[in-house]
Amino acid sequence: MILLDGKKLAEKILDEVKKDVAGLDEKPRLAIVLVGKNTAIEKFIEQKKKAAKSVGIDVCIYPFDQAISTNELRKRLSEIVHEKKNTGVIVQLPLPEQIHVQYILNAITPEKDVDVLSSRAIGNFSTGRSKIMPPVAGAIKALFEEYGIDYKNKHVVILGAGNLVGKPTALWLLNEKATFSVIRSSTRHPEEFLQQADIIISGIGKPGFITGNMIKDGAVLIDAGTSESEGPSTGLGVKKLVGDVDFESVAAKCSFLTPVPGGVGPLTVALLFKNLVAISPHEYP
């Protein structure tokens, strides 16, 4: 079994981003909209700040009260998006219950939407007209390329269809001539799909859900469960980084596996900054 070293690949990507940033006239700046407070979210923000600092990108945090209304947040977000210095804007998920999430995300214009979460950015991505990829899908693609894993002639099973992992991964594979299945909590016999999968991409946020007896020998396991634990579907109670994969039993049977932490998570952060530079309006000198 080979561990897919997301941390190392993230560093490689961030090195490239750093070089790109050095060549720019003006520094890109990532605006992070943060509603409410909790320790899990703060941890993710810290990771992004640290990565940004390492490549010379500015980060500007815009904190808002937990009780803010959808209309007020949308208004404030529009101002943040129109601020010229912010070359990329993300809204840290999950948002509080009272917020209409997609309406908020749609205030981000496609040329600043580095998370690819607005309807327009998703539409552009889905029709092959986006310069950037949703960060988790980009992270998985980068891993496959780095480790020479063929995914186009395999059966990929996507576990969960959340906005941060399952859905963008499905949109990506739909355009990639790949063969894939999407299974979710309503699926009657998930084990039948997992047993047949050459590649499993999991983003359900259920610690240790996938065990060795569920998979076939030599399967490739991409555990993006922790990324999804940032997402709206799993709530705010996550205290530490845990994946969907039961590491010991799966490691004994699979061919490739992403560790948690150190797998998809840091790569997703690196891809976010790669996106920021890729859609930066600043020209090279």
Next chain:
Amino acid sequence: MILLDGKKLAEKILDEVKKDVAGLDEKPRLAIVLVGKNTAIEKFIEQKKKAAKSVGIDVCIYPFDQAISTNELRKRLSEIVHEKKNTGVIVQLPLPEQIHVQYILNAITPEKDVDVLSSRAIGNFSTGRSKIMPPVAGAIKALFEEYGIDYKNKHVVILGAGNLVGKPTALWLLNEKATFSVIRSSTRHPEEFLQQADIIISGIGKPGFITGNMIKDGAVLIDAGTSESEGPSTGLGVKKLVGDVDFESVAAKCSFLTPVPGGVGPLTVALLFKNLVAISPHEYP
């Protein structure tokens, strides 16, 4: 085996559309952009004209030369879209080889995009912010509802990922908490998927590809192959309406089956006009 009577359901939907149209101050008008000439396309146009007439909707055909450039077509299409009298605009597919299809489709604004093919309309649909559905997906949903076919707790296998059938169907099921697989010409063992499928939705445009021995007893077969034969992937040579399903052998084994013609085809046309009325800017008196 029960035949899914798309023609009858289409008439029912068109009756409702007719009532809606009668209540409008101004008639909706569908603009159809037609590039080049061929008998298959003209047949599809005739079907749309006939349905439009039956419900009191005007149709305006805009013919262009087969040799038109992408830039010229985009410019002309923009004018057609901005013409106030055109409340819906579609581009008849396939377009000639030299045309950049998605760039053309993106000239249609979401509020007139009754085929849901522009990046913006697809993005809105994909994020649950569309009032209308892509016509083929809407047609399939209407059939499932009419015949009480549960698709959310089944395994749906989508054959092909073209812009008119497979892709919009996958986007729809992604948002519907359904369990589904997407297989295509590159899939190594399509028969393994077909054998397990509770519901098969086919849009590959390969006459008689699915035979009885490939499916399981009691499967539901949605044959949208002819709709896809309008699409860019299959070329212009289609002379008659044939489906992806080998009717005799499949009919002997499945539980529900759409005939060709008289299945998904006429329903898709009906859904197009349902969409036109649903996004009509005209208010009821």
